[in-house]
Amino acid sequence: MTAATLTQAQIEERRRTRRTRRALLAPALIIIVAISVLPLGITFVYSFLKPGTYGGVIWEFSTDAYVQFLFERDIFDGTLQFNDSYLTIFMRSIGLAFGATVGALILGFPTAYFIATKPREQRNLWLFLITLPFWTNLLIRTYAMLLILRDEGMINLTLMGVGVIEKPLSILYTDTAVFIGLIYTYLPFMVLPLYASLEKLDFRLVEAGYDLYANRWRVLRHIITPVAKPGIIAGCILVFIPGLGAYITPALLGGGKKLMIGNMIAIQFGSSRNWPFGSAAALILMALVVIALLIYARAAGKGARAHG
Amino acid sequence: MAETSVPTPRRAPRARDLKAMPGFKTIGWACIFALYMPLAVLIIFSFNDNRSVVKWTEFSLRWYEAALENDGIRNAAWVSVKVAAVATIFSTIAATMAALATTRTAAFRGQGLAYGIINQPLMIPEIVTAISTLSLFSLVKQATGVTGIGYLMAAHTAFCIPFAFMPIRARLEDMTLTLEQAGADLYATPWQSFRYITLPLLMPGILAGAMLAFVVSLDDVIITLMVAGPGETTLPIFILGALRRGITPEINAVSTVLVAVSVILVIALFLVQGRMKK
Amino acid sequence: MSSRPAHADHQAQDRRNTISARSLVKTFGHGETRVTALDNIDVDIRENEFFTLLGPSGCGKTTLLRLIAGFELPTGGTIELEGKDITALPPHLRPVNTVFQNYALFPHMTVAENVGFGLKMLGKPSGDIDARVKKMLSLVQLEAMANRRTDQLSGGQQQRVALARALAPAPKVLLLDEPLAALDLKLRKNMQLELKSLQHETGITFVFVTHDQEEALTMSDRIAVMRDGAILQIGSPKDIYDRPTHRFVADFIGDINIFEGTVESTEGNQAKVRLRDGETVLARMPEAGTSAGSCALAVRPESLRIAGPGEAAALEGTLENVVYMGAAHNLHLRLGSGEELVVRHGGSTEGIDLSPGAQLGVVIAPGGARVLA
Numbered sequence: 007m008t009a010a011t012l013t014q015a016q017i018e019e020r021r022r023t024r025r026t027r028r029a030l031l032a033p034a035l036i037i038i039v040a041i042s043v044l045p046l047g048i049t050f051v052y053s054f055l056k057p058g059t060y061g062g063v064i065w066e067f068s069t070d071a072y073v074q075f076l077f078e079r080d081i082f083d084g085t086l087q088f089n090d091s092y093l094t095i096f097m098r099s100i101g102l103a104f105g106a107t108v109g110a111l112i113l114g115f116p117t118a119y120f121i122a123t124k125p126r127e128q129r130n131l132w133l134f135l136i137t138l139p140f141w142t143n144l145l146i147r148t149y150a151m152l153l154i155l156r157d158e159g160m161i162n163l164t165l166m167g168v169g170v171i172e173k174p175l176s177i178l179y180t181d182t183a184v185f186i187g188l189i190y191t192y193l194p195f196m197v198l199p200l201y202a203s204l205e206k207l208d209f210r211l212v213e214a215g216y217d218l219y220a221n222r223w224r225v226l227r228h229i230i231t232p233v234a235k236p237g238i239i240a241g242c243i244l245v246f247i248p249g250l251g252a253y254i255t256p257a258l259l260g261g262g263k264k265l266m267i268g269n270m271i272a273i274q275f276g277s278s279r280n281w282p283f284g285s286a287a288a289l290i291l292m293a294l295v296v297i298a299l300l301i302y303a304r305a306a307g308k309g310a311r312a313h314g
Numbered sequence: 315m316a317e318t319s320v321p322t323p324r325r326a327p328r329a330r331d332l333k334a335m336p337g338f339k340t341i342g343w344a345c346i347f348a349l350y351m352p353l354a355v356l357i358i359f360s361f362n363d364n365r366s367v368v369k370w371t372e373f374s375l376r377w378y379e380a381a382l383e384n385d386g387i388r389n390a391a392w393v394s395v396k397v398a399a400v401a402t403i404f405s406t407i408a409a410t411m412a413a414l415a416t417t418r419t420a421a422f423r424g425q426g427l428a429y430g431i432i433n434q435p436l437m438i439p440e441i442v443t444a445i446s447t448l449s450l451f452s453l454v455k456q457a458t459g460v461t462g463i464g465y466l467m468a469a470h471t472a473f474c475i476p477f478a479f480m481p482i483r484a485r486l487e488d489m490t491l492t493l494e495q496a497g498a499d500l501y502a503t504p505w506q507s508f509r510y511i512t513l514p515l516l517m518p519g520i521l522a523g524a525m526l527a528f529v530v531s532l533d534d535v536i537i538t539l540m541v542a543g544p545g546e547t548t549l550p551i552f553i554l555g556a557l558r559r560g561i562t563p564e565i566n567a568v569s570t571v572l573v574a575v576s577v578i579l580v581i582a583l584f585l586v587q588g589r590m591k592k
Numbered sequence: 593m594s595s596r597p598a599h600a601d602h603q604a605q606d607r608r609n610t611i612s613a614r615s616l617v618k619t620f621g622h623g624e625t626r627v628t629a630l631d632n633i634d635v636d637i638r639e640n641e642f643f644t645l646l647g648p649s650g651c652g653k654t655t656l657l658r659l660i661a662g663f664e665l666p667t668g669g670t671i672e673l674e675g676k677d678i679t680a681l682p683p684h685l686r687p688v689n690t691v692f693q694n695y696a697l698f699p700h701m702t703v704a705e706n707v708g709f710g711l712k713m714l715g716k717p718s719g720d721i722d723a724r725v726k727k728m729l730s731l732v733q734l735e736a737m738a739n740r741r742t743d744q745l746s747g748g749q750q751q752r753v754a755l756a757r758a759l760a761p762a763p764k765v766l767l768l769d770e771p772l773a774a775l776d777l778k779l780r781k782n783m784q785l786e787l788k789s790l791q792h793e794t795g796i797t798f799v800f801v802t803h804d805q806e807e808a809l810t811m812s813d814r815i816a817v818m819r820d821g822a823i824l825q826i827g828s829p830k831d832i833y834d835r836p837t838h839r840f841v842a843d844f845i846g847d848i849n850i851f852e853g854t855v856e857s858t859e860g861n862q863a864k865v866r867l868r869d870g871e872t873v874l875a876r877m878p879e880a881g882t883s884a885g886s887c888a889l890a891v892r893p894e895s896l897r898i899a900g901p902g903e904a905a906a907l908e909g910t911l912e913n914v915v916y917m918g919a920a921h922n923l924h925l926r927l928g929s930g931e932e933l934v935v936r937h938g939g940s941t942e943g944i945d946l947s948p949g950a951q952l953g954v955v956i957a958p959g960g961a962r963v964l965a
Binding site: 502 | 661663682685689692694709757761
Binding site: 023024026027028029030031032033034035037038039040041042043044045046048049052062113114116117119120121123132134135136138139141142143144145146147149150151152153154160190193194197209212213222226247248250251253254258267268271272274275281284285288291292295 | 333334335336337338339341342344345346348349350351352353355356359404405407408409411412414415416419422428431432434435438439440441442443444445446447448449450452453468469471472473475479529532533535536539540550553554557561565569572573576577579580584
C-alpha cells in the first residue's frame with residue numbers, strides 16, 4: 007500500500023516535471039521553429055519553383071534556379087551557355103571572407119595576447135573596449151568606416167596632408183574597402199575566443215621556453231600557438247561564416263557594384279524578382295556554411311584529441 | 315652538440331616582462347584605435363555647424379534639431395522603439411521560461427535539441443533567415459489577408475530570443491538549487507518559491523537579457539529590410555535609405571543617438587552583471 | 593542487512609517516536625552507475641531528543657536527512673512523522689525545517705525577512721510574524737541585526753540567522769546538515785553549547801548530521817553511527833564510546849587499540865581471549881554474542897595504565913615513544929606480537945622508567961577490554 011503510494015508519488019512527480027518543462031519550453035521553441043526554422047523549409051521548396059512576374063513564386067516544379075547558377079539560357083534558341091557571373095560572386099565572397107579571416111587573425115592574435123598578458127584587473131576593461139563596438143549598430147559602424155575611407159575621408163586627408171600622396175587613393179567602392187570593412191566589423195569575434203584560450207596559457211611555460219634557449223619565434227610557434235589553437239579555430243569560424251553572408255558591408259563600402267552573396271540574394275527578392283533563384287543561392291550559401299562548420303568540427307575534434 | 319656557453323647579447327636585455335612579444339602592444343593599441351576612430355569621427359562631425367562631414371567649423375546642435383524636426387526620422391524612431399519594445403517583452407518572457415525549463419530540472423532527453431533550436435537564429439547567416447522569413451510571411455499574408463507591423467515584431471521576437479536566453483541561462487546556472495529548497499523547506503509552495511525566491515534572484519539576469527534583446531532589435535537591418543512592409547521603416551532602415559540619397563550631417567546626428575542608446579544600455583548591462591558576480 | 597541493534601532501545605521506551613523510518617532505501621542513477629546511498633535503514637528518532645547522524649562523508653547521513661526533509665523521494669521504504677506517513681509528501685507540506693550546511697540564507701532579503709519567511713508562507717498575520725521574528729532574533733541574540741542584509745553578517749551570525757529562520761515556524765523536527773562545519777574552532781565550540789541549550793529551551797527534536805565524532809559526543813542524546821548507507825550502531829554517546837559493537841564504530845570514535853585474538857572460552861558475558869603474543873586477556877562479549885574463534889579486541893587508551901611495582905600486568909611491551917598531552921601522557925608501546933599499544937597514563941609518571949626501550953607492564957581497567965562484533 008505505502009509502496010504503491012510511493013511509486014505513484016514518484017510517477018506523479020516525474021509527470022508533473024515533464025509537463026511543466028514542456029509548458030515552459032513551448033513559447034520559445036514554437037516562436038523560433040515557426041519563424042526561423044520552418045521558413046528554411048519554405049526556402050528549400052521555393053528553390054524548386056518558378057519565379058512569379060511580380061515577385062513571389064509560381065507553383066510549378068523547376069530546377070531552373072540551380073541551372074541558372076552556372077548557365078544562361080539563350081533568349082533566342084533556348085540553349086544553355088556557361089555563365090560564370092554568379093560563380094564569380096560566390097568565389098569573390100569566399101575570397102573576401104577568407105582574406106578578412108586571415109587579416110583579423112593577424113591583427114587579433116597580437117591584440118588578444120596583449121590583453122591576456124595585462125594585469126587581471128585591467129583585462130575586463132580591455133575586453134569591454136573590444137566588445138563594445140559589436141553592440142553598436144553594424145550599419146552605423148559601416149557608415150563610419152565609409153566616412154573614413156572616402157576620397158575626402160580621414161585616411162586620404164591625412165596621407166595627403168603628410169605628403170605621402172598627391173591625389174586621393176580611391177579606396178571606397180573597391181574590394182579593398184569591403185575587405186577593410188569586414189575586418190573592422192568582425193575583429194571582436196576573433197579577439198574574444200583567442201583571448202579565452204590565451205588566458206588559460208601558463209606564462210611560466212613561456213619563461214621556461216626562453217630558459218631552454220628557444221627564441222621568440224620558437225616560443226610563439228611551439229608553446230603559445232598550440233594553447234591558442236582552439237581559440238584560433240573558433241575565431242576563424244566566427245569571422246568567416248558571418249563574413250561570407252555579409253550584406254551591409256559590401257552594400258555600403260562596395261557601392262552596390264562589388265557584390266557578395268548576401269547582396270545577390272537580397273537583390274533576387276527585390277528588384278530582380280526571382281525568389282526561386284534567391285532561395286537557391288541562399289541554400290548554396292547555407293551549404294558553404296555547413297562545410298565550414300564541418301571543417302571546424304574536424305579541426306576542433308583533432309585539437310581535443312591531441313590535447314587528450 | 316649545441317654549445318651552452320654564455321652568448322653575448324646583441325643588445326642589453328630588457329629586464330622586464332619576458333611574456334611580452336615585440337610589436338604586440340602596438341598592434342593591440344592600433345586595433346582599439348581603429349575600432350573607435352571611425353565612430354569618433356562620425357560623432358564629432360554630428361556636432362559640426364556645417365554641411366560638410368569633413369571640415370570642422372564650429373560646435374552646433376543644428377543637425378540634432380534638424381533630425382528632431384524631420385518627420386521621417388521621428389516616425390522611424392517611433393517604429394523602432396515600438397518594435398524593439400514588443401520584441402523585448404515577448405522574447406524575454408519566452409527566453410526566461412525556456413531557461414527555467416533547461417536549468418531548474420534535471421537534464422532531460424532532447425535538451426541538446428532544445429538548445430539547438432533556441433540558438434538556431436545565431437547559427438544561420440542573417441540574410442538567409444531574412445529571405446526565408448519573407449517567404450513565410452508572404453505565404454501567410456496571401457492565405458490570411460492579414461497585414462501589419464505584427465509580422466515585423468514577430469520576426470524580431472524570434473531572433474531576439476537567443477540573445478535574451480544567454481544571460482538568463484548563465485544567471486540560473488550560477489544559482490544553486492539550495493535556496494529554492496530552503497524556500498520549500500519553509501513551507502513555500504512551488505509557485506511561492508518561484509515568486510519570492512527564484513524570480514527576484516533571477517531579475518538581474520532577466521534585465522540583462524531584456525537589454526540585449528532591445529539593443530539587438532534596435533540595431534537590426536537585414537531582417538527588417540526584407541520583412542518590413544510600407545510605413546514600417548525603422549531608424550536603421552531610414553538611415554540606409556538616406557545614405558543611398560547622399561551623406562548629410564543629419565545622418566551623423568541620428569547615428570550618434572542610436573550609438574549612444576546602445577552604448578548606454580551595454581554599459582548598464584556590464585554594471586548589472588558586475589554586481590551580480592559579487 | 594538490517595542494522596538496528598537490539599540493545600539500543602532499552603531506555604526511555606515510553607517516549608514517543610517523532611520520526612520512524614522503516615526499510616528506507618535510496619539509490620541514485622541507473623544500471624552500472626547505480627549507487628546505493630541508503631541500504632535498508634530502520635531508525636526511530638524520539639520526541640524531544642538531540643539525535644545525531646555520524647559518519648564519514650559518503651556514508652548516507654545527508655541523504656537520510658534530505659529524505660526526512662522531503663528534498664528527495666526514497667527508492668523504497670517509509671518515513672513516518674508522529675505516526676503519519678509522510679514518505680511522499682513534498683517538503684513544503686512537512687512540519688520539518690532545515691538548517692543548511694551553507695545556511696542558504698536568501699541574499700535578497702533582510703535578516704528579519706529571512707526569519708519571517710516560513711511564517712509568511714504559512715499565511716500568518718503580519719503582526720504575529722513580527723512578534724515571532726523578534727522573539728527568534730532575541731533567542732539567537734541578533735535583535736540589532738534585524739534590518740541588515742545577510743551578506744553584511746559574519747559566518748557565525750549567518751549561522752544564527754539560519755537557526756532562527758528554521759526555528760521560527762516551530763517545526764516538529766529541526767534538521768541540521770553539518771551547520772558548524774564552516775565555522776572556526778572556537779566559534780564552533782560555542783555554537784555546540786548554544787545549540788544544545790536551544791534544543792532544551794525549544795523542546796524541538798533535533799536531527800544533527802556531522803562527521804565530527806567529538807561534536808557528536810558533546811551534543812547528542814543519541815548517536816547513530818553510519819557507514820556505506822547503513823546504520824552500524826545507535827546509542828547514547830556513552831554507549832557508543834564505551835560499548836562499541838562494531839570495529840568501525842570503535843575505530844571511528846575516539847582513540848582505541850584494536851588487536852587480533854582468539855576467543856578461548858566464554859563465561860556469561862566474559863570471554864577469555866588469547867592475543868597473538870600468547871597472553872590471555874579477560875574481555876566483555878558484545879550482546880549479540882560471537883561464537884568462539886578469531887575476534888577483534890578493543891581497548892581504549894584511557895582504560896590502560898602502567899602497572900605499579902609488583903602489580904600483575906596483563907600485557908607487556910617495549911616503550912617506543914612518549915607524547916605529552918597536558919593532562920596525561922600517551923605512551924606508545926610495541927607488543928611482542930609487533931602490534932602497537934597506546935596507553936593514556938594519567939597522573940604522575942614518577943617511578944616509571946620512560947627511557948626508550950624500557951619494558952613496561954600494562955594493566956587493563958575492569959571492563960575496559962571488549963570483543964567487537
